[in-house]
Amino acid sequence: MEVTAYAKDCPSRQILDRIGDTWSVLIVVMLADGPQRYTALSKKIQGVSPKMLTQTLRGLERDGLIIRTVHAEVPPRVDYQLTELGQSLLGLVRALEQWAETHIEDVQRARVVYDNPGVKADYAYSAK
């Protein structure tokens, strides 16, 4: 997209880039209940390729949201857990879920109305 000027170094944009990333959010949520191993994550998060899983985990680690721990064992064992910062982000994600659950029906109704031009809405969307 290569956005301009102020968008690049804008704190909100940087956070949005992370929040907007499907896998990142899913992983953060998965780690909510405690540390998880790589394999466990790959199983729980249906449809993620190893490539994306690793890539996303690296990104989260880089941003200080999770900690990667390698246990000196054979076979190797690695687990991931949220940092305090990650926990904090989780709070934001929860707020988002909350909003989503509260308003998703409104959104879906709006879509139906929009996609069926003939159909009259039996209620109106009011401006602010």
Next chain:
Amino acid sequence: MEVTAYAKDCPSRQILDRIGDTWSVLIVVMLADGPQRYTALSKKIQGVSPKMLTQTLRGLERDGLIIRTVHAEVPPRVDYQLTELGQSLLGLVRALEQWAETHIEDVQRARVVYDNPGVKADYAYSAK
């Protein structure tokens, strides 16, 4: 990305797709102070192509977040304003901005540390 199973119809995912979209968020913020015309938006939102602006506006309209009003004048005048739902979403965006401003420094420090393996952090990130 073509995510899986539960991710598709998950309310949070649908909202995240919108929240994660750069232009959508920018437009919502731009409309915070009241209705805006197409041209005004294109000027204020540096770097957006007409294609993306229109496309994003349509998406927001479809989701019931904004209202598009065509005034029967010559030359044509169209303006966009937030719905109540859009206002509500704006609240969520503000929360996000808040979090971003509060924690962006932590994230940036984490990145520096991560990108410079040699450098020792003079503080630690603690697990939960």
Next chain:
DNA sequence: CCGCATCCTAGTGGATACTG
């Protein structure tokens, strides 16, 4: 077990020129 390297494709989005 954990993950990296490579290849490859499909969709996103930018630039530009044109129209009701």
Next chain:
DNA sequence: CAGTATCCACTAGGATGCGG
């Protein structure tokens, strides 16, 4: 003024096979 149409470049991300 407010878009649409066309073309094209880019890159995210899936598949696969190998390495520590």
